[in-house]
Amino acid sequence: MRTQVAIIGAGPAGLLLGALLQRAGIASVIVEQRSPEYVLARIRAGVLEQTTVDLLDQAGVGRRMHTEGLLHGGIELCFDGARHRIDFKALTGGKQVTVYGQTEVTRDLMAHRHAAGLTTLYEAEQVSVHGFDTATACVRFRHDGTEQQIDCDFIAGCDGFHGVCRASVPAPALTVYERIYPFGWLGVLSETPPVSHELIYTNHPRGFSLCSMRSPTRSRYYLQCPAEDRAENWSDDAFWAELRRRLDPAAAQTLVTGPSLEKSIAPLRSFVAEPMRFGRLFLAGDAAHIVPPTGAKGLNLAASDVGMLAPALAEFYAGSTHGIDSYSQRCLRRIWKAERFSWWFTSLMHNFPETGAFGQKMQHAELEYLVGSAAASTALAENYVGLPLEQ
Ligand code: APR
Numbered sequence: 001m002r003t004q005v006a007i008i009g010a011g012p013a014g015l016l017l018g019a020l021l022q023r024a025g026i027a028s029v030i031v032e033q034r035s036p037e038y039v040l041a042r043i044r045a046g047v048l049e050q051t052t053v054d055l056l057d058q059a060g061v062g063r064r065m066h067t068e069g070l071l072h073g074g075i076e077l078c079f080d081g082a083r084h085r086i087d088f089k090a091l092t093g094g095k096q097v098t099v100y101g102q103t104e105v106t107r108d109l110m111a112h113r114h115a116a117g118l119t120t121l122y123e124a125e126q127v128s129v130h131g132f133d134t135a136t137a138c139v140r141f142r143h144d145g146t147e148q149q150i151d152c153d154f155i156a157g158c159d160g161f162h163g164v165c166r167a168s169v170p171a172p173a174l175t176v177y178e179r180i181y182p183f184g185w186l187g188v189l190s191e192t193p194p195v196s197h198e199l200i201y202t203n204h205p206r207g208f209s210l211c212s213m214r215s216p217t218r219s220r221y222y223l224q225c226p227a228e229d230r231a232e233n234w235s236d237d238a239f240w241a242e243l244r245r246r247l248d249p250a251a252a253q254t255l256v257t258g259p260s261l262e263k264s265i266a267p268l269r270s271f272v273a274e275p276m277r278f279g280r281l282f283l284a285g286d287a288a289h290i291v292p293p294t295g296a297k298g299l300n301l302a303a304s305d306v307g308m309l310a311p312a313l314a315e316f317y318a319g320s321t322h323g324i325d326s327y328s329q330r331c332l333r334r335i336w337k338a339e340r341f342s343w344w345f346t347s348l349m350h351n352f353p354e355t356g357a358f359g360q361k362m363q364h365a366e367l368e369y370l371v372g373s374a375a376a377s378t379a380l381a382e383n384y385v386g387l388p389l390e391q
C-alpha cells in the first residue's frame, strides 16, 4: 500500500488532519490500534475554542456541532460560598466557546471519513514507524491476521501520549518538560440537567470541583481526588454528597442527581516534548503534549496542531518546504501559552496540601483580585476563549 501521509491514531488529531488533508487534495491512510467503538467510549472534555470550531467547519464536519453545541459567553468562579461570573463576551469583544463533547467531534469526523470513502484501518496490531530520517518512510503493522506495510511521504504521529511515534524518536533528539500534579479528577457523567447554564469552577478547602455539561439534559461533574484514589471507592451517593459540600448553597440546592453513566479518575499532568518534527515524522496532539484539564485546552491544542500541519503539507506539495520547516516552532509557541494557562488555572483552583495556609491565602487573594479587576478577568477570558492560531 502507498499513500502520501500515513496517520497513526484515529483520535481527534488524526481524524481532523485526515479531513483537512482531503480538502487540500492530499491522500492519507489512518492506522488505529483500537476499534471505533473503543475510541468513541472514551469520555473527554467538551469545550471548543472558536479556532477549533472554524477548523471543523473548514474540514466540512461542523453541521451537527452548530445545531447541538451550546454557545457559552462566560464561566463562573466559585469560592467562599459565592459565585462570580467572568463575562467572556464583554471582556474579549464578543468571543465565546462552544460546549460540544469530544466524543461527538470524533463521531462526526468518523462519519465524514467513512462517507468520503477514506481508509481507516482499525484494530491494527504491533504498529511501528520506519525510515522517517531517510527518503523512504513507512509504517508496518498486523491487520486482519496479515503483515502490512504502508509506504508514504510523511508520517503524522497522532497516536496520543502512550503512542509509538514519539517513542520511536531516538531519545537524544527529544527534550521533555514535565510536571505531575499530586491529585486526580474523579469525573461523573449523568443524564441529569446541568446545575447551572454555565460552567462552575470551584476552589474549596475540601478540593476543586467543576460543573460542566454535554447538553441541556446531560451533565459532567468533576471532583479533585487523591492521585492514588480509585473510582470504585466512590458510590454515586458519595460523589453527589461531596460535590454538594464543595458548591455554593444555591447550586447545592439546585443540583439534580441521578445514576452515573460513567465514572473514572484521570491523572493531571503537564508535558511537552520538543521538537515536533523529525525528518518525515510530525507529532501532533497528545503525542507531543499534555495539559491538565483545567481550562479544557487538550482537544483545542490537538486541533490547532493539525490546523497548522495540514496547510504546511499542502505547501510542501505545492513546492515549498517553508511550512513544514517551521511547523514545530509555530506549534510550540501556541502550545507553551496554553501550557502556562492550564498550569496557572490548575494552581489557582486546586487544593495543594504541601503549600499550607500561606498557599491558601495566596489563592484567595488572587481569586479576589481576578474577579475584581477588569485586567485580570480579561487575561483569564482571552486565554479561555483561545489565543489566535499564530501570534
Ligand atoms: N498505533 C496506532 N494507534 C495508536 C497507537 C499505536 N501504537 N497508540 C495509540 N493509538 C491511538 C489511540 O488508540 C487513540 O485512538 O491513537 C489515538 C490517539 O487519540 P487521543 O488520545 O484522543 O489523542 P489526540 O487525537 O491527540 O487528541 C487529543 O484527547 O486526551 C485528549 O485532552 C486530550 O482532548 C485531547 C485529545
Ligand code: PHB
Pocket (backbone or CB within 6 Å): 044, 045, 046, 047, 199, 210, 212, 213, 220, 293, 294, 295, 296
Ligand atoms: C468537560 O466538560 O469535560 C470539561 C469542561 C471544562 C474543563 C474540563 C473538562 O475545564
